[in-house]
Each structure stands twice: as C-alpha cells, then as structure tokens.
Amino acid sequence: KAGVTQTPRYLIKTRGQQVTLSCSPISGHRSVSWYQQTPGQGLQFLFEYFSETQRNKGNFPGRFSGRQFSNSRSEMNVSTLELGDSALYLCASSLEGHNNEKLFFGSGTQLSVL
Amino acid sequence: QKEVEQNSGPLSVPEGAIASLNCTYSDRGSQSFFWYRQYSGKSPELIMSIYSNGDKEDGRFTAQLNKASQYVSLLIRDSQPSDSATYLCAVTGAGSYQLTFGKGTKLSVIP
Numbered sequence: 001k002a003g004v005t006q007t008p009r010y011l012i013k014t015r016g017q018q019v020t021l022s023c024s025p026i027s028g029h030r031s032v033s034w035y036q037q038t039p040g041q042g043l044q045f046l047f048e049y050f051s052e053t054q055r056n057k058g059n060f061p062g063r064f065s066g067r068q069f070s071n072s073r074s075e076m077n078v079s080t081l082e083l084g085d086s087a088l089y090l091c092a093s094s095l096e097g098h099n100n101e102k103l104f105f106g107s108g109t110q111l112s113v114l
Numbered sequence: 115q116k117e118v119e120q121n122s123g124p125l126s127v128p129e130g131a132i133a134s135l136n137c138t139y140s141d142r143g144s145q146s147f148f149w150y151r152q153y154s155g156k157s158p159e160l161i162m163s164i165y166s167n168g169d170k171e172d173g174r175f176t177a178q179l180n181k182a183s184q185y186v187s188l189l190i191r192d193s194q195p196s197d198s199a200t201y202l203c204a205v206t207g208a209g210s211y212q213l214t215f216g217k218g219t220k221l222s223v224i225p
Contacts, residue, residue, distance in 0.1 A: 033212065042217035043158070043202065056211045090157055099206035100146045100165060103213065105157035 002027065004106035006091050012112045018079040021109045023091030025072050029104070031097025032074040034066060037088040037108070046089075049074055050097050078111075086113045116141040118205050120216035128224050133190040135219050137203030140184070147179055149188045150202040152218065158202055162188060193223045 005024040013019050025032050034046040045058035049068035066076040072093075078085055088108045094101040117140040127133045135149075146165055150158035162177040164170045164186070170177045176189040186205075190197055200218040 031211070035213075035215075043204075043213075043215040045212040045214065048211040050211070058212065097211045099211065100163070102160050102163065103148075105159070107157050 004091055004093050004104050006089075006106035006109050008109060009107065010110050010112075012114065013081050014114050015081055015083060017081050018077060019081060019111060020075055020077045021089055021091075021111075023074045023076075023093075023106060025074070025091075025093030026104055029093035029095055030072050031094045031101075032068055032072060033092045033094075033097070033103065034074070034076050035090045035092065036060070037090055038086075043090070046076065048097060055097065081113045083113050086111060116144075116205070116207065116214045118203055118214050118216040120201075120203050120219045122217060123220040124222050125219055126222045126224055127193050129193060129195060131193050133193045133197065133221055133223070135188040135190075135201050135203075135221065137186045137188075137216055138184055139186070139203075139205045139214075141205070141207055141214075142181075142184065143207045144181075144184075144205045146206045147177070147186045148204040148206075148213070149175075149177060149186075150204060150215075152200045152202060154199075190221075193221075195223045195225050197221060198223050 033048040048056045068074045090108045091106045092103040149162040152158045164177040174191045178187045202218045203216040204213040
C-alpha cells in the first residue's frame with residue numbers, strides 16, 4: 001500500500017505570495033490532518049478534515065486554509081506569506097480520525113519564505 | 115491551552131544502556147498517548163501508543179502512563195546507535211481529532 005504522498009517536497013516563495021500544498025492519504029483513509037513543524041515551536045496542529053468537512057482547527061490565522069476532496073485528497077493554502085511561515089508542513093492520514101488511531105505521516109513539504 | 119512538556123535534551127546514553135524519556139501533559143481529560151520517533155530530515159513515525167494506566171511493552175520499548183500524575187514515559191532497553199533520533203510525545207483528548215505534541219527530546223546513543 002502506498003504511503004501518504006505530499007507534493008511538492010520543497011518550495012521557495014517570497015513574502016506576500018500564496019502557496020498550495022497537496023496531500024494524498026493512504027488508500028482507504030478518510031481523515032487527513034495538517035501540521036506545521038518549526039525548530040522553535042515543534043509540531044503544531046493546523047486542521048483536520050473528514051469526508052470533505054473540517055472537523056477541527058488549530059490556533060492559526062485565517063491565512064491558513066484547507067479543503068478535502070471526495071477522494072480524500074487534501075490541499076492546504078497559505079495566503080499572504082510571511083517570513084515566519086517558513087516551516088515543514090506535514091500531512092497525516094488515518095482511517096476515521098478517532099483519537100486512538102495511528103497517524104501515518106507524509107514526508108512533508110519544506111516551505112521557505114524569503 | 116493544552117500543553118505537552120518534554121525535556122529537549124540532548125540525552126546521551128551509551129550503547130546497551132536504558133534510555134528514559136519523560137513527558138508531562140496539562141489536560142486531565144487526555145485519553146490517548148503516543149510516542150513518535152523522528153529521524154533528522156524525516157517524518158514522525160509512531161513507535162508506541164498507550165491508553166490506560168500502567169506499562170505497555172513492545173520489544174525493547176516500554177511506555178508507562180500515570181494519569182493521576184499526568185505523566186508518560188518511554189523506556190528504551192539495550193539502546194542502539196540506530197535509536198538516535200528525536201522522540202515526540204503526543205496526546206489527544208476525548209472526542210478530539212488533533213494530536214498535541216511536545217517539542218521532543220533528542221536522544222543520542224554513543225557506540
């Protein structure tokens with residue numbers, strides 16, 4: 001079974017631009033979560049989607065948004081990029097998103113904002 | 115604000131020794147507890163999960179949970195250089211769909 005696939009692997013953008021990241025979950029997984037990882041803050045929860053609906057959202061500004069498609073693939077978008085948005089963005093999938101399920105992480109997208 | 119605290123390390127242990135990693139959490143309603151391992155430049159990988167008080171063993175790994183003290187630990191027996199990584203403690207609450215992670219403890223196993 002293929003793992004969680006994230007594209008692109010690396011991105012370089014400038015301040016003020018917007019970016020879209022993509023995530024394909026493991027086949028059969030319906031829950032997709034997004035996390036931001038930085039050296040200073042560690043892994044922080046962005047949002048979680050299930051059946052095309054956002055079920056939970058972390059404490060990030062509205063510039064961070066996401067969506068999920070009917071095939072469970074998900075995208076996240078960051079508008080008006082700031083230097084502080086430079087981070088590794090990780091997508092994770094699980095079957096139903098229950099709190100006792102194992103999360104499978106993708107390799108991440110490393111975003112650099114110049 | 116739910117918090118998960120870990121000693122950032124680095125924690126250095128000699129090969130063959132027991133590595134002990136600790137984690138405390140602030141939300142008494144937390145129900146599920148996980149330990150992830152992250153090698154440098156790689157994504158986190160689940161190594162242990164624990165849901166009730168006590169010990170849970172899996173090979174060289176033992177997770178310990180004490181809900182009264184809001185404390186989770188991970189013991190790695192017979193530590194190997196390949197265990198050198200950052201270990202992340204993560205916690206979820208009742209009905210929650212998000213993991214709250216600690217910032218991780220960097221473990222270095224010296225040959």
